[in-house]
Structures are given as C-alpha cells and as structure tokens.
Amino acid sequence: MHDADQILAACDELARLSETDTGIMRRYLTPVHHDANARVAQWMHEAGMAVHQDAAGNQWGRYEGLEADAPALVIGSHLDTVPDAGRYDGILGVMLAIGVVQRLQRSGRRLPCAIEVVAFGDEEGTRFGTTLLGSRAVAGTWEPEWWALTDPTGICLEQAFEAAGLVPGRIDTARRESSQIVGYLEAHIEQGPVLEDRDLALGVVTAIAGARRARITLTGCAGHAGTTPFDLRRDALCGASEAVLAIEALARASGAVATVGEMNVTPGAVNVIPGDVSFSLDVRAQEDAVRDRTVAAIVESLERICTARELTMHWEDTHSASAVACADWLQDCVSRAVTQVQGDEALHLFSGAGHDAMAMASLTDVGMLFIRCGGGVSHHPDESVRADDVAMALDAFEIAVIRAARQAGLPA
Template sequence: MQQEYTARAERIMQRIQQLAAISDDPDGVTRTFGTPAFVAGRDLVQSWLEAAGLPTRTDGIGNLRARLESPNPDAKTFVLASHIDTVVNAGKFDGPLGVLMGLDLLENLLAQQVALPFHIELIAFSDEEGVRFHTTYLGSKVVTGAFDPALLGRCDAAGISLDQALVAMGGDASTLALDAIPAAEWLGYFELHIEQGPVLWERNVPVALVTAIAGQQRVELTFRGMAGHAGTVPMNMRQDALCAAAEFVLTAEQFAQVHGRGLVATVGKLAISHSASNVIPGEVTCSLDLRSPDEAQLAQAYDYLRSHAEAVAGHRNVALDWNLVQKTAPVTCDAGLNALLAQAIAASGYETIALVSGAGHDAVPVSFVAPATMMFIRCYKGISHNPLENVELADLAAAVAVADQFITLLRTQNPTR
C-alpha cells in the first residue's frame, strides 16, 4: 500500500508543478482572482477533473466544482475543498494542494467503483486570499449562501468592479444565490492544507488535526498630522504622523507578547503619503491584523489597541481614522468529524497532534452551515506565502494515506448523520 500512496503522491506533485508554471508573474507564482493566469490555471484543473470522468461546472463566482454522485438521489453532500487563487509571489502548495488531493481521493473512489452513501462535491474556490478586492472567502461565501451582493460594486486597484471581473472571467452575478448548497443538504466539509507553521516540521510528523481556527480582526488606520520642513519646525511643535504610527506599531507588538495564549498582532503595511527625507510625515496609513482562538481575548485586544491609538493621536496632536476592514469569529472544528480524523491518523500509524490554525481558511464560513474539519500537512520549516513553500513527497504520501482512511471511515461510520 505504501508504494501505491507514494505513486499517488507523485502524481499530485506533478500536477502541483504544472499548475505552478501558470502565473501572471513570470518570476514567481501569482494567480490572483480573475486574472488571465487564474483562468488558465482553473482551466487546467478542470481538464484533470474531466479526464477523471467527473461532471464539472464553473459557478457564478468562478468556483470550479466537480461531483461524485451517490446512488441515493436524496443523500446529503460532503464537500472536499480548498482554493486555487494565490497571494502575490506565492508558494506552490497553499490552496492547490488541497484541491489536487481531493481530486486524487475521487479518482481512487472511481477506480474502486465505490457506491457512496452520500454525494461528494470537490470545490476549487476562486478567491480565499482576497488579494484583488480585499474580500476574503468570496468563493466559499457563495457556496454557503453568505455572499453580500453589495460587494459586486467593490473595485480593485485598476478601478475594475467585482461584477465586471466576473463577466471577464466567465462568471455571472445573477446566479450567485442559486450556487449555494442549502444548509439542509450539507453532510460535512473536509479541507486539506499545508500547516503554514513550524510545529510539524520541528516534530517531524507529517500531518495534524486542526481543532480550531483563530478569529481575525483587520483594521486600516490613518494618522493625519501636519507635513513640514524637517529643518525648521521645532521638535516640540511637530505633528509627526509617522512617529504616532511607530508608537502604535510597537505597542501592538508588546501587547501581543505580554498577553500571549495564541494572540498575535501584526502591522504588515505602512504607507507614508508624499514621503521625502526632508519632510516631516503628515499622513501615514498602516494595517493591523489581530488573531486569536479566544473570542473574548480578541475583543479585548481590539478595544485596547483602538483606545491606545486614540491616546497616541491625542498626545501627539494628530487625527486618527480607524476603519475595521474585516471581522471573523474564532471557529471550532466539528467534534464528530475530528474524532473520525483522529482515528484515521492513528490507524495510519502517526502521532495525533492537535493544532489551532492561526491562518484563516474556507472552513470558517463553511462552519456556520455544516460540520467542518481540517487536516494540516507538514511544510518546509513552516514557510508559506513565499516561493520557498514546499512539501516533501513522503509527507504527502502519508497525508494521502490518512485522507483515504478518513473517507473510508466516513463512509462506514458517518458521525454526522
């Protein structure tokens, strides 16, 4: 059996490499939502689905969907999914690995001519990263019925609206409501994903059980002071927006370090308007990304840092704009599916490691309508969103074995009935 799992892993890896060769950026992997490279990559994945004999379709938001039917037309639907969009200058595995492992699982079921007690739908979500329109989970929100039609008017940096982008990529906003799987028809959800963290790498274990996904709050802050000549405005009379931002950035780091317990705070963007070496910064915009698996802790951090930003603005005599861009609550994975996945990991001969995901995943919106579980796969030094992102063949083969066992247990035990 190990030889078979290795062969399957090799085929998945070959597909990963083929898909990674399609990019908007010739020097890296970039396939953001709706771009020519995204569409070409989706077409390639669709060709593999169709070659396997799976009925496929592209829905209104651009999700690629394939379905393996149960003989029972009234059966519920179990979803295997991940995303095929990327960040800019991405790695090869974040997202596509889960889709291509899902394809491998369906190919194996077809080869065995298994009569399923439930339908399986494999979905390659079109937008999870949210790079182009700053709207995460577009694909999965459509499938779960949570899509906000107001987003259709949102524009990208080039002034193209989401509605226009859908038309250009062959989508159709008028079908979005019909593309949802009704809550009553869901059996459950399983997402395979690289860990994007170093735990499995350091412990030399190929897979892990995800118990929860951290909640997130993303904020855009703008400090507005007064630009002035660097040589003529006295230090005690300045309204330096960058100094205000710098004070806030260090406090955000210190607060997360002190409070710990899974709380992380990141300022990843900083923009100085009309910057010059001899000009006092008059306007600075920065981001804040807060994450925690504890909803109360997340709210406490948000309130404290907002109050601190207001205090900094006050004592430095600058104005503050605080804009909450995104808010998602922490998610706990389904106990029944997690028990089954833990059983599959143990039966495959691996230590069962339970992890909380600090990264967001499409399992977040899905969890509001269906039982959801995730399995992490070891990646090189935990590096992700980076061209160095990598998965070793032996770890991938182990993950295939566990996923196979999980689907077998689901067919025979099905804790979500």
C-alpha cells in the same frame, strides 16, 4: 492524481499559472484564475466527476454516491494565492481531494453520499482585501457591500465579475443548502512549525483562529524636513511607528497575535515630513473574546498616541471571522485515519491561519487535516513539502473521506 508524484506535478503545473514572471501570484477573477479553473476542471473530469463553475467563480466536480442526487461530502481548498506565493497553500488540498476521488473511480467504489470537490476562487483576499469570498458565497454569507470593493487598479468587484463572464445578479445561485451537504473536509499544509518540530507528517485540526482586520490611517501635517522644528511637527509616521510597537506589546500581553503587514506613507519624499500614513492590522486569537479585547485595547492606545501627537485617526474594519471549532465526529474521522497511516497517536493542534473551513462552518460541520511543511514556511516561494508526507496525506485523506461518508447518517 492517485499518487504523490502526480499530485506534486500538478502543483508544479499550476505554479506556472501566475500573473508575475517571478514567484507566483494568482488572484481572484483574473485570466490566470480562469486558466487554473480550466485545468482543474480537466483533472476533475478525468477523475470521473461532473464539473461546473458556480456563480462566484468556484470550480466544482461531483462524484455520485450509491444513489443519484444524494447529499454530498464536500472536500477541497482554494486556488488563489498571496503575492510571491508558494505552490502548496490551498493548491495541495485541491489536488489531494481530486486524488481521493480518482482512487474511488479507479476502484469503482461508490459511497453512501456523493463526493464533491471544490476549488475556491478566493480565500486569501489578495485582490479585493476581503478574504473567503469564494467559500462565503457557497455558505450564503455574501455581503452586498462587497460589490463596491476595489482592487489596486480601481476595478470594483462587480466589474471584475462582469469581466470574468460572471453575472453579479446570480451570486445567490452559488449558495448551497445545508440539506445538500453532510460535511466539509479540507487538507492543508500546516503553515507553521509544530508538526516538523514533533517530526510528524500529519496532524488533526481542532479549531481555527478568529481574525479581525482593519485599515488605519493616521493624519498629521506634511512639512519641510529642514525648516519645521520638532515641537511644531505633526509627523504621521512617527505616530504610526509608535502605534506599531504598541500593537505588538498589547497583543503579546493578551495572548493574541497581531501584525502590521502593510504601510503606505504620503507624500513619501525624503525631504518631507509624512502627513498621512495608512497601515493594515491583523489580529487573531483562539477565542473571539481575547481577540476583541485586544482590538479594543489597540484602539484606545492609538487614540492616546494621536492625542499626544495632534494626529487624527480613521479606522476601517475590513474583515471579521469568528473562531471555528472543527466538528468532533470529523475530528475523529481524521484522527483515526492519521493514526492508521502514521502509526502514531494523532497530534491535535490549533490553526492560527484562516481557511475556507471557517466560512463553510456556517453551512455544515467542518474538519481539517494538516500536512507538515518545511520549516513551517508558507506564503513564501520557499514553501515546501515532502513527497512521502504527501503520500501519507493522500492515504489518510482517503480513509477519512470514506469514514466520514459512512458516518454521515445516510443509508449504506
């Protein structure tokens, strides 16, 4: 794992651990999640780390510092994926973290603090609809109502824990104390086109967008497509279509971004007027106030649409995460490392995508390194990185980790 070719080969190997024969899908607490943890644990062990899986299903490796039981700088990312995923989102960050520790081991080097590598089990929220489950357990922000969340097959989160050999009643043991952690650093593909547009391999993350998600259901009245005149229809899909366009317009006007990525229509027959439509909503902005004003405007607009079309609306908030600023001192560590390796002044940029660093920020200071991805494409099989960029990322991440360990306020 100490060079780019090994890291890319590891990403390829993990890509074969998928629930589907085509594309990649690796969801939380599934057998392939277990297999991925086991393989990553083996690599952690080979890099000189003591390994364990916590009560939330996150995989950990610890490389001791100059003194045993010293607080740790945590580095890593996540192993779960969206459906039909690429092979680098999250996974590359885990492999780079292991690569840094392997380099420390090979040189016999110990740092003022321990280095802990974490492979979070759920960042994407693909299976249970709520994101950052793994990192929020570590940060101590786990919500008891999550146990009732269900996956598409009707299995609830509590049942999934038990099926995976985890004990729901021990979830609090996954929580780390702030006194144990000096900071969190995460390397991640950009998932956007800015670095490629600037012809840069690496960038420094300044902050992560605040996001809110909801599940919205509009209910009208199903009816025969041939016998119900327009003035007597209560077509839920027409209302939902108008709602989607209103959401787009309101987000554009406010400076936020909003996406309707899922829509389910019932009864779902070619000759039946849609009686119910359920759809997702994802709203993000650099500032929480902008995001929340946009959501409020969307609610007001959808209520007007429902009144005009004689529909009812059910709104369920499914996720909320505040915008998170990366700590100045960790930004500086990453920035100096990028400048040293890349030879250009480091580009600082904002992340519109969510990351585990958002959850970890409630526990400790966080920082992030971005790596260029081809075309800015992510959450797609065409996700790609360049080997020379990965080599530069490994060099920069190692430098940033060493610098952060030295600046963490612990005796050398």
